[in-house]
Amino acid sequence: NAGVTQTPKFRVLKTGQSMTLLCAQDMNHEYMYWYRQDPGMGLRLIHYSVGEGTTAKGEVPDGYNVSRLKKQNFLLGLESAAPSQTSVYFCASRWTVGTEAFFGQGTRLTVV
Amino acid sequence: GEDVEQSLFLSVREGDSSVINCTYTDSSSTYLYWYKQEPGAGLQLLTYIFSNMDMKQDQRLTVLLNKKDKHLSLRIADTQTGDSAIYFCAETNNAGNMLTFGGGTRLMVKP
Numbered sequence: 111n112a113g114v115t116q117t118p119k120f121r122v123l124k125t126g127q128s129m130t131l132l133c134a135q136d137m138n139h140e141y142m143y144w145y146r147q148d149p150g151m152g153l154r155l156i157h158y159s160v161g162e163g164t165t166a167k168g169e170v171p172d173g174y175n176v177s178r179l180k181k182q183n184f185l186l187g188l189e190s191a192a193p194s195q196t197s198v199y200f201c202a203s204r205w206t207v208g209t210e211a212f213f214g215q216g217t218r219l220t221v222v
Numbered sequence: 223g224e225d226v227e228q229s230l231f232l233s234v235r236e237g238d239s240s241v242i243n244c245t246y247t248d249s250s251s252t253y254l255y256w257y258k259q260e261p262g263a264g265l266q267l268l269t270y271i272f273s274n275m276d277m278k279q280d281q282r283l284t285v286l287l288n289k290k291d292k293h294l295s296l297r298i299a300d301t302q303t304g305d306s307a308i309y310f311c312a313e314t315n316n317a318g319n320m321l322t323f324g325g326g327t328r329l330m331v332k333p
Contacts, residue, residue, distance in 0.1 A: 152310060152324055154323075216263075216264055
């Protein structure tokens with residue numbers, strides 16, 4: 111089983127460029143999440159989805175957009191990248207409330 | 223909103239017990255979790271506890287929950303060098319949709 115797969119694993123962007131991070135899960139999970147991890151700040155929730163076609167804002171949504179057109183995919187978009195968005199991004203999915211969340215391996219994004 | 227806090231760093235000697243602490247603010251938290259992150263990797267679930275439990279034991283791991291003080295701890299018995307990692311506590315809010323993490327505790331195990 112692939113579990114949760116994030117694409118790409120590494121990326122360097124120039125300020126103002128746009129990009130999309132893809133998260134794919136093959137476990138038929140309803141809930142999907144995007145987090146960013148910064149030193150000393152743990153994981154902060156950017157956006158999440160509780161099912162196909164639904165999205166909601168998390169703790170730090172500004173500068174990001176998401177879409178969940180297909181149940182298995184959760185896309186995170188940066189329309190105009192800023193150096194403050196340099197971070198490691200993690201996607202997670204889980205079946206429902208109280209169940210284990212499975213994480214991808216992360217995407218290391220650097221904005222110069 | 224919810225807030226989950228942990229101390230940043232813990233150092234122990236191999237064979238000792240480690241205790242990692244976590245405090246949270248949401249009194250309606252239903253599930254509380256401990257995740258482990260090894261260098262360059264994603265997070266893996268270690269164990270979890272439901273809010274109506276006080277304690278859960280799983281091999282070398284013991285989770286204690288003090289719901290009155292909103293305090294969660296993870297005890298690792300006979301800590302090994304392979305336990306060196308960052309440990310995150312997390313909680314699910316009352317609505318059950320969000321999963322909120324603490325800042326992580328870096329555990330260093332010295333031989």
